[in-house]
Amino acid sequence: MEPVIDIRGLRHAYKTHIAVAGVTFTVNPQSIHGFVGPNGAGKTTTLKVLATLLKPQMGSVGVFGRDIVRDRTEVRRKIGYMPDHFSMYRQMTVFEYLDFFGAAYGLSQGQRDKIIGDVLALTDMAGRKNDFIQGLSRGMQQRVSLARVLVHDPDLLLLDEPASGLDPRARIELMEILQELKRLGKTIFISSHILSELAELCDSVTILDRGAVKYTGSMRGLISNNGTDDAYAFTLTAEHPQIVEALNSIPGVKSVQQSAPGEPRYSVTFDKEHLTPNMLLSAALTSGAQIVSFTEDVKHLNQAFMDLTEPGVRPE
């Protein structure tokens, strides 16, 4: 399966400041790929290179097997880029805005009418199509931005921190729209500086820090420490010290930790090649523990991010 995005040794500097230093990763088709890193990691620069707004100074960048410098026009037809700010003509109505971009991509009036209706329905903005953009809330403007990106039916969406500044409800709704787009066969490349935000959404992830790739691969692989370990958490009705002994006695369990003294929550790290979550659950039940929940340890995700990235501000 040919990757949709194929970046090899990408390097880009602004005068003396190196924004991206030798980045290499690939993105599979019809997947949601998270691009995560702290502020100033080089995410936006990479996205701008992919959106053909910046030329790579070194390395090669391929989108759908085409070189972004040589086949720039073809690449632009296949991608939809949504920047990390509102890039809108505020004096237009929602319909005029989408109609303008549809015409700019060469769609006929009939095609535009149909596709604008579809994208407005998808983004739940059909009822506001005659509203001026300047009168819309931030969440609605974000939806209109997303609709604009979809108006020429691109196969790859490049979304730069689309959830920033949105309230929790708007974030959830945006993620639902992205899931729906994935089901429609789009490949989505989404950047964020919050890994947990993308945990449930993404199939794969690339973590960037200080211009270099720290991890690239599946989401599960990141959680399980490069594919060998996994972590789960038990929440019990009450404190139950016997569960620690029961779990530690199983070959393949690496550690069992109570989150805090007196708290009925225990985290288990184990070698997933030798053990399955079912075996842990069975052992816990055998020890007599009254289990309230048994889930994958999300804290582990944030910890993985913290372990991979360096603290402090990137030096110039």
Next chain:
Amino acid sequence: MRALFALFIRSLREDLRARLPPILRAALVLLILLIIGANQRRFAWSGAPGREFLGMLMMLNLAFIGVAALSIFPSAIAEEKEDGTLTLLRMTNLNPLSILLGKGATRLISALMLLAAQIPFTMLAVTLGGVTQAQILHAYAILGATTFFLCNLAMLASVYCRTAIRAGFLTGIIGGVLYVGLPFICAITSFRRWRPGSVTTGGLWETISNYIFEANPLYAMGSLLLDYRRSAFLSKHVWISLGAGTLCFLLAWRIFDRYCAAAEEATGRVKKTKNGKPRRWAYVSRPWQHLPLAWKDFNFMAGGRFGFYLRLFMAGLLLLGAYGIAWSSYQRALEWAATNSRYSPDYYSKASIDARFWEQFSAIIIVLAGWIAALELLFITGRIFGAEKRNLTLSSLVALPWSVGKIIRQKILGCLAVLLPWVILAVVGLSLNFHEICREIMRKITNLMSSNEWGETNLLTAMGAIFYSCTQALLSLTVLVWFSLRIRRGALPATIATMTVVNVIFGITMDAYGRHRSDETAILLTGFVLSLIALIAMCRKTHRRIQLAAAED
């Protein structure tokens, strides 16, 4: 008291720390020295070289003040409204007075500093002769007072309007009425009064007319340069301007709360019709299939159909105004002919007066249409990419599957529509005196084709002049686009300043080359080649700048 001056002091501190203001002041001083150097030969022919130099410098300064009044001063409060930061300022201890002082007075002080920095160098004009030290100081007092008035007028407009563009437009209209419209009406009515047999002097209108003329900086400057004995530092013009400026400031303070409330900021205020459609001044069509960007700029930058019809209406009014002026002149000529035709019967014949009427009518229309079209072109060029950069929409445009060249072409096409009414007006002007103009052009061409006493045809010289003017105009527009992508506000004054410096440098080079060759054609062709090289370099630079600005969004 500390809160009152907090913003003002911060702005002054920023001005002191900034790199650009001292560079601008130094550039202006350098320009003064360059003007003296470049024109020393021409000044030598004049009986009063110092006065010539002072006159040129004052006109240049007035042009700068005029441009600043339209672009830099009106943004004082309106830019805060556009950015949505005025509410944040109002939430602090800052009251309207401190905001006006902080945002407006610092712009005024920066402009006055630019003038003050010139004074010691302008004093060199005394050594050239024909001008006194008192005249120079008085000239700067006139400039300072005019700056004070225009800055406060622009601030009043800035408080009233929601965007800096509208504030600039309002300032331009009021300034135009005060400095052009009213003196013009006064001049016409004065003529009506002064015609033979109906001379009346004094009265209220006479007093008002005098004040209107005295308030006009061009009139005040002209009077000063003509009368070397005039030494009153604080003339009537200075008092009128200071008074009017103070009045504008007080009015801005008075209406601040009413027009700068949070709800009045640039966002919101969307009106709809009963069936839910947005309420607009004129119908906006669907995007043009092959020219969507031209459609966008025509409708949302150049004013759309409403703007087009409004300009057509204005052109009609100008046509009527021009007819009025020509008719007034015609009547005067007829009256004059009735009593003086015996001295020159041919000149005062009915046919000759009729011909002169159409000639004058046509000339006024063509000149007016040309000036307005040039002004419109300058303003629209300053916005064509600058507005995209400010609205952060450039990246969306550049990411389209189009070349930058196609984007530029479509944007130009969309904005050219603003020129159409003025082109129509000019065509009407041409058609009114078509035969005479054609005959004059043919006569000029015949003259140009003939050889002069050195055996050279003048055609090459004329071609050189035309090419030089065209490349200069295109270069100015390209520099304006480049500046609009580089700086947030003040692209027009920066362009005028740059083009002035460039022209002085070109002038020195052309003069040096021409003096060596004693050949006017060579001088013009040197200018053309220099401008062409600069134009090509700027086009490449602007093309690259558009791409960079899109990536910087």
